[in-house]
Amino acid sequence: MTKEEIKTSLLDIISEIVPDEDVNNLEGEGAIREQIDLDSMDFLDIIMELRKRYKVEIPEDDYPKLASMNSSVEYLEPLLANK
């Protein structure tokens, strides 16, 4: 997947979890959880949706790398390179 595709997929996942939020205005920098109402259960759901859709396992120690949109895309790019 390209960076752009990863970003689109992430936005798709987030909007499935919080359908009432407008995810298109999410800034690339800045924590996702500060921009929209996501609690810790929602955050874990993002990780699980990634696992369900792309079979990527994200170890708990790496969760902080998924804080912002940009850092998530950076982190996921090598993992999703062949998907």
Added chain:
Amino acid sequence: MVYDAVIIGGGLSGLAAGVRLAHFGRNVCLLEKQPRLGGLNSYYTLKGRQIDVGLHAITNYVPRHIKTTPLPKILRQLRIPYNDLELFPQTISCIRFLDKEINFTNDFNFLLQEIADKFPKQIDQFVKLSKSLSGYEGYSPSKEFISSRKILHSFLSDPLLIEMILCPTMFYGSSWENDVDFPQFSILFRSLFCEGLACPRGGMRKVISLLKEKYLHCGGELKTNCQVQKLITSDNQVTQILLNNGEIIKAQKYISSIGLPETKTLCSDLPLPKKLLDQKEEARPGNLSFIELILILDTPPVNYGLKHTITFYNDTEHFLYQRPQELVDLKSGVICCPSNYQIDNPSTKEGMVRLTHLANYHLWKKLTREEYQQQKEFCLKRSQEKTLKRYSNLEKAIKAQDIFTPLTIEKFTGRINGAIYGSPLKAKDGRTNIKNLFICGTDQGFLGIIGTMLSGITIANQHILY
């Protein structure tokens, strides 16, 4: 085939757990002994009318823009859009003790004003109490019982106010007599007073069909008319389960929503120490049961002066929330008028009133068949006389009626003693002494429609998904 998970019981907690597991691709099978889903809060038809077994209120109601409380969290976890529930908020409810009345709405400030007016000396302390509750986690892994009564006494000095605040939280979710476990109290206080009450269009049929469709859509397997007869264990693991039709089912993990003592009776060959939980006292069946009366009126009850959505009442000097010495305790109870939710375009011109009272399972159980029928009739009549006498002509408006006793509850849900709120001791972390057997729903510790759904979600997350 070996399932990833089998869920025993298709009540609200089992369904919610099932939706989570199926959504994340787990190979899951849900087993329900009844032909219909919903358990303690299912539905039926009474002379052509669609009736809910229990529904007084969906608690934890908040408007759509609020995201941080249990109801929206649950809906997000289940991927059910808020608007699909079509919730209609309550109008006004009250707690009435003899001639003292505290009204409350879905606006917490309204309740504060009521307390300020009616218990002026207590209001400052009441505000302090509610502030401390709003910061309290609610979930406590501690297995010890914490008395809410004691904590309320440390804030408030007027015993009447303490009783009046405890009363709704006991009726709507205490498995203990004359008290509430404090974590449970804090959840109930918020869900009834700080958040609020509502009713979905279509009642429980709506809620259950949303869950069922979601579950099936995600690929969950459902077996109704399918009773689990035995959990076969070996080496502290459930190896397989036996169904009443002789079928055997195997899974990696098992989640039971049917109650702790009820689950225990299915584990006939439990290994030593023959307990499901590591507690001094083994989980015993609860003592508290209720009767529920359903009255259909020719027009809504507000036409007879009954304007409250829910009324919690007590007509004695000392309110007792305990198993009564007689079949039914009519001195206190809950009056619910589903017609008094702010429903636009209601589907019927008829009205409905539901009456709930504490009841004694063992005394009902002793009756002969004939006495049982007579006592049902007698209770219907006496409860109406007692609770409805203040609303003139209301009794004449009754077109149809029905009654559930503790025996009805036990018969349909398998809850021992008809104990709606289950065992006083809860499996708070969902674990049992059997490694791959988990408890969700009522006996995990979260109660009511919203509470048990949250329980199912949490147990599925913690023990299977995360």
